[in-house]
Amino acid sequence: MEAGPSCFEKQMICSRNHLAVNVVRGSSSATIVPGQTVLVGTLSFTSGRFEFIFEDGFCDEKSQTVMAAFETAPGGPLPP
Numbered sequence: 001m002e003a004g005p006s007c008f009e010k011q012m013i014c015s016r017n018h019l020a021v022n023v024v025r026g027s028s029s030a031t032i033v034p035g036q037t038v039l040v041g042t043l044s045f046t047s048g049r050f051e052f053i054f055e056d057g058f059c060d061e062k063s064q065t066v067m068a069a070f071e072t073a074p075g076g077p078l079p080p
Contacts, residue, residue: 014059017052021067045069 020033025041032038037046048066053059 014061015054017054019050019052021047021050023069039072042072042074043069044072 018034020031023030023032023038023040023043023045025043028041030038030040030045032045032047034047034049034051037044039045046068048068049064050067051065052063053061055062
């Protein structure tokens with residue numbers, strides 16, 4: 001779920017609004033900004049890119065989203 005802007009990047013062409021994301025896993029939650037990896041409960045979540053691109057007539061894209069998550073083992077890594 002979008003948590004709102006974390007940074008605005010003004011450029012001559014294709015200005016970008018970088019967005020934070022809310023992550024909820026069970027009773028744990030976190031607000032994550034792009035470039036951050038956080039452990040939310042037993043879920044490792046990375047927000048690589050989450051941005052809205054302002055159309056100025058020269059941009060071919062509207063937004064970019066790159067996120068990944070994986071479930072970690074309760075109590076630590078799995079044995080080999």
